[in-house]
Amino acid sequence: MEKPKFHLFVCSSxxxxxxxxxxxxxxxxxxxxxxxxxxxxxxxxxxxxxxxxTGCLGLCSMGPVVMVYPEQTWYGKVAMGDVExxxxxxxxxxxxxxxxx
Amino acid sequence: MEKPKFHLFVCSSxxxxxxxxxxxxxxxxxxxxxxxxxxxxxxxxxxxxxxxxTGCLGLCSMGPVVMVYPEQTWYGKVAMGDVExxxxxxxxxxxxxxxxx
Numbered sequence: 001m002e003k004p005k006f007h008l009f010v011c012s013s014x015x016x017x018x019x020x021x022x023x024x025x026x027x028x029x030x031x032x033x034x035x036x037x038x039x040x041x042x043x044x045x046x047x048x049x050x051x052x053x054t055g056c057l058g059l060c061s062m063g064p065v066v067m068v069y070p071e072q073t074w075y076g077k078v079a080m081g082d083v084e085x086x087x088x089x090x091x092x093x094x095x096x097x098x099x100x101x
Numbered sequence: 102m103e104k105p106k107f108h109l110f111v112c113s114s115x116x117x118x119x120x121x122x123x124x125x126x127x128x129x130x131x132x133x134x135x136x137x138x139x140x141x142x143x144x145x146x147x148x149x150x151x152x153x154x155t156g157c158l159g160l161c162s163m164g165p166v167v168m169v170y171p172e173q174t175w176y177g178k179v180a181m182g183d184v185e186x187x188x189x190x191x192x193x194x195x196x197x198x199x200x201x202x
Contacts (some may be wrong), residue, residue, distance in 0.1 A: 001175070001202055003173055003175065007168075007170070007173070009110065009153070009155065012156065052110070052155045052156060052158055053155060053156035054110065054153045054154065054155050054156070055113065055153060055154035055155070057153055067108075069108070069170040069171055069173070070170055070171035070172070070173050071171070072104055072108070072170070072171050074102070074104065101102055
C-alpha cells in the first residue's frame with residue numbers, strides 16, 4: 001500500500017494499560033500531537049505526512065519528543081509554538097536544529 | 102544522541118484520551134508489543150532495536166500493525182506467533198514477505 005513520505009511519532013505517554021500519566025502528557029504531548037494533525041490537514045499535506053501518537057519512548061527528561069521517520073530526526077522539549085516550524089522544516093526537507101536531540 | 106538501528110512501532114490502539122478500545126488492542130496488539138520487547142531483550146539486541154507502542158494508525162482492518170523504521174516496512178494482521186520471525190528478519194536485514202502490507 002501507499003506509504004507517507006514522512007511519518008511523525010509524538011510521545012503522548014499512554015502506557016500499555018491505557019493510562020496517560022507520563023511526562024510528555026503532562027508537558028503538552030497530547031496537545032502537540034493534536035496540533036500537528038490539524039496543521040497537516042490545514043496545509044493539505046496529509047497524503048504525505050502521517051502523525052501518530054506513541055507510548056512512552058523512554059526519553060522522558062527530553063519530552064515531549066517528536067520523531068520524524070524515515071529520516072530518524074528526533075526532536076526534544078517540543079512546545080506548541082514549535083509545531084509550525086517542525087512542519088516548515090519537513091516541507092523544506094530540512095531540520096529544526098535547536099530542537100534536535 | 103545515539104539512535105537505534107531499527108525502531109519498531111506496534112499499534113496498541115490507545116486513543117488520545119488514553120482509552121484502549123481499538124481493533125489492534127482487541128487483536129493482541131498489546132501482547133505483541135510486550136512479546137517484541139521481551140524477545141528483543143532476550144536476544145540482547147535492545148541497543149539496536151527499540152520497540153514503541155502507538156495510538157491508532159488508521160489501518161484497523163489490517164491490524165495488529167507493526168511498522169519497522171527507518172526501512173518503513175509495514176506488517177499487518179500480525180499474530181503472537183510472528184514475533185520471532187519478524188525479529189529474525191530484522192537481524193538478517195530482510196522482510197517477512199507474507200505479512201507485508
